[in-house]
Amino acid sequence: MISDFTALRAQLANGRTSAATALSACRAQAHSAAGKLAYTHLETSENHACRSAPLHLPLAGVAVSVKALFDVQGWVTHAGSKVLQAQPAATTDAVAVARLRAAGATLMGQTHMVEFAFSGVGTNPHYPTPAAMDALWGRDLGDVYVPGGSSSGAAASVASGSAWLGLGSDTGGSIRIPAALNGLVGFKSTANLVPLQGTLPLSSTLDTACALTRSVRDAITAHEILAARRITRSCAPLAAWRLAIPSTLMLSDLAPAIAAGFTRSIALLRQAGAHIEEIALPELDALPAIHRRGTLAAAESFAWHEPLLAQHGHNYDPRVRQRIEAGRHMSAADYLRLHQARNDWIAQVNARIARFDALLSPTTPITAPLLAAVAPASALDPAQDAARDAAFVTANALLLRNTSVVNMLDGCALSIPCHLPGELPMGLMLWHGADRDDALFNLGLLAESTLLTEALRQGAQRAQPLHC
Template sequence: MTSRPAWRLRPLVESDVWSQRFTRAATGTGPLDGCRVAVKDLFDVAGVSTLAGRAECREQPSAAADADAVGLLRAAGAALVGHTTMTQLAFSGVGQNPDFGHTAGALSPDGQAYMAGGSSRGSALAVAHGLADIGLGTDTGGSCRIPAACNGLYGFKPTARRVSLRGAMPLAPSLDSVGVISADLAQGVAAMQVMLGAQAVNAPLPRLFVPSFACAGCDEAVRSEFEWAIGRLQAVGFRVERRELVAEVAYRELQSLPSLASIEAYQLYPDARALGVTDPSVVRRIQLGAAADGARVRALRTQLMNAFAGEVGADLLLMPTLPWLPPLTAAAEDPASFDDINRQALHNSAFVNLADGCAVSIPLPSDVPVSVTLAAPGEQDERLWGFANELDRAVN
């Protein structure tokens, strides 16, 4: 790999991590005994208000019960250590929040503040700084995988329908999925197995498709590390094939239209400001759904899903998780720059959500935060975890 300035852990700023500190003991025992879980602040925790990134909601009534995902983790032996900061309503890949600050990532090459990733930013920071073993988050377009990649961690996005979202504030119900962030692949897999009620399975090595859009716009650092990873995978028997997928036709058109996330978020929150949303970029992006052609967007998504499942089948996608090293937080302060950075951050990850797939983001052993993503069609989570173990052993 090319020598570059090393990205190192920055000093901890606890206000970057926590929206509310509390502890909740495990309610049972199991594979997560002793595990500390930091909870994205859109999951209900009994006795605590759920803010979803909105400081104005601190005085609203406390949740009566744990969200289903929280309850499963506690029943498996995990303890809760607090609610973490997030983008308001979970609507951004960047991680900004005017109520809780434009949080910096845990890593930096020079001490300056670089992007933490969104929207599950605080959950990633809690893990990166050793304050939690697992960060519980949601992933609508990459919101576990992007902050994991920015902070040198593993990020998991399961098949959406396989983990209950009851007790979690929605953004786009057809895209939302419950995921986790971890510093250790095995621990992340264990948490996902608890929530899905399933174990990883081993299978013959599949082909890995690198779709033509995957490296579009990648900078030299990411491209170099990605090519190194491909070489390592080929050396241990993975077959890597670069190709344009049929599903990319629908994806390109979807990228030129208001997003399905905007359409579904507008249906839920037509007046986001009345709900305590103070971030103008979140309000603006929700409003894009007001006049969108929802029928056209949904038809294209169905076309993409069918093409992806039919063409990829039992094989996998391999992509860089992000096209560049995390930018400085100041780079996203201008609205036009924010839109461009957010679009680029979501470029590869959102494809998996639209395709109704599952994915794991795996950090590479580099001095710079570069990750690769393995993705499969829906309902292949157990196989994907097994292949993620193989890939992780090959590169790490």
Template sequence: MIKALQNVLSSGHVTASGLLDDSLERIARDRRDHDAVYVSVNRESARKAAKTSDALRDRGYVPSSIAGLPVSIKDLFDVKGEVTSAGSRVLREARPATRDAVVISRLRDAGAVFVGRTNMSEFAYSGLGLNPYCGTARNPSDPRRVAGGSSSGAAVSVALGHVAWSLGTDTGGSLRIPAAFCGLTAFKPTARRVPLDGVLPLAAAFDSVGAIAQSVDCCVAADSVISSHVLDTSPRALESLRIGVLFGGVVDETDDQTHAAFYEVIRRLIDAGVSIVAFDFPELNEVLALAPQAGITAAQAWGWHRHHIKESAHLYDPRVLARIRKGEHLLAADYIELLKTREFFIGASQRRLSDFDAWIMPTVATVAPLAEPLLEDDDAFFSTNARVLRNPGIVNLMDGCALTLPCHREGALPVGVSIVGTSMADASVLAVGRSIESLLRQCGLGKSAIEDSLPGGAHG
């Protein structure tokens, strides 16, 4: 999509201002059925940015591959002059940011046009995307279903064709879950590759910043700007790849549609000459039984929220408040043990995956669930949330990186397949992802509903 849009901009047939007008028209068109996608839409500042981009292009200056393109920003990032409310009532009256987050500054220098702030799970503390106060963004494939979270509005803004891509965060799957549920691509980089300065935290141990988009190529373009590092992501020959698959929980404890879609991916890869190797990972079940990620996240979230909760507990989503409060009474000794468990798991994952170009798994254990039961019943919410977070959260726990690709058949509910790598294996994951994406598209799997109707009349 990004290349297609840059091509129409370079041709002179469309301007950045024209792309923005198209974006704003689409947002207005979809507002009736999708009224919870944005916290705010920044029309005037976006128009100024688009005009500036057009003027610079007329002078021959195009600072990056995303210059002049509409982008949405999750409501966790500081943008100078705007309130970072994190999808909450608690921070709605907070002071506006006095400076841009580092990634926002990099995007601004690259010529991105910020269309608006996207809605999310309150304080990013849910994989389902429910928000009782700001509204719940619904899945474009089936509005009865959730869009996934916590970057819910980010995914929907891309799926509806409002923007070229969206900036989000991922603590336990918050980029990859909504991308998988909405039939999109998302890349969660190794956390330390993209600075978190000016990003409201959930858990500093796991938080990472990345993109939701229409393709691997779009994610690579976004990553090169926000990480300030261009990776070699040239596609790999499929017959040269050695891919690990861990059967058992992450694969077999999935719903029927996810299970079938994943096994079709495996079959297609084998037919293309990829070496698929089953492997054992006993440390995974051992570590998951200790739940270090939940404990570390709750402890770090409590550290940030405790003063707000003292004064404004009544403004929190009760489900989010309950999860944060789990960190209130965690002993320092227990917290240290959880950190040690994580370090053990990082080392174990590096050993287990060292012989593979990547590890693949279903991104999420289920297709997007229906929203109403989750809105009404706490037990349904917490059990479903845990199931949705299980697979993607493994990647954050191992300090890894992962790409999710849509792999469903046309007309079916979206399903994602994840290409996973260890810490700093980002280039390899994206390169392998390019090759697998090409194969899936040749097989007619994972086609986006809007690929043939992109902003500005471009075609992907």
């Protein structure tokens, strides 16, 4: 079993497999029962064949999926909506897509997503919802759980084996939530590191273009391509890093499985030499007051969607429309005060956490909800709509709670799997403020190796990536 695309690239280099064989295997997975729900469009054009990419390119032979809010030349950028399906196809690639293509990537197709990227659950009434999988241990979860969103199809494509890298976006957790719920690695970079030209916006302030992968080393390669920069590598041991656990908000109301998994992960890191301090971060309790008149995502999405809502509002997912419409009643003064309050809050949080290299939290406080409990109204008995809508609102708020803190901070974060075989997937989130990306990657390599070693000791059969 090839563990990640770094291992695939090694096999391509030594002739143990070919790019054509690798692509064929991914295409077969894309047409499987589990794989096909990840996509709203599968590429068939030979213009995207990986055999045309020279093998020295970092993504030659690597299948990549693209979230449907990025422009791809010749594809319609519909962002998971009915409203945009009839618009003309894009004439150029988004910058993120162009950088992946220049690195040799094969574009497999356009992935399922929450309509206009405005939810962390992963459902969309316009398309069948892909089920969460456990990519870390290569198994179906049995029951149908939500994949997390909004980059639901990006996660499903990587978890099902039809892509090695899923290009997505993260405005409040849309990369890290599906990473946690599918046993994947999800990295949210400092927002300004990857250009957003050619990307349909949700929040111009908070949006980040980033990727889902199978390992931290793959995430490093993906980031270096997307951000057109090299990270500074370190081989310092865990004992050399200063780590903290914020007890405020992030550890509240954890599902028992998440609490147990997080406690176990921290204990394993400490056994491996990590020095971890628990701290209060009272600034997190101030977020509801900061948002009492609305959120940046609501204000900025409404500004973009107002003309479309006037003409096509009836074709929106009602759950998404409700969240966008929340921005209708925010005044310009509300919006400007929110930005100022955010800037002040960022300064306060950064001052409190500056002495640490990273903070550790559960990526999500719950595991994936069952799809039947939160499915869109069109999917099940309409008599149950109110109950499912209420369950959706609760699940969405919980799934976004921890991850959205980092977006509000204008920070960076890495979610790595921390579950054992037989458990529902869950993530450990390493995070900090802006421009701490390199430290998170170096720590992530160490944490990933530590947690995976324990899982292998528990009897799982999976090749462990080799790190510095």
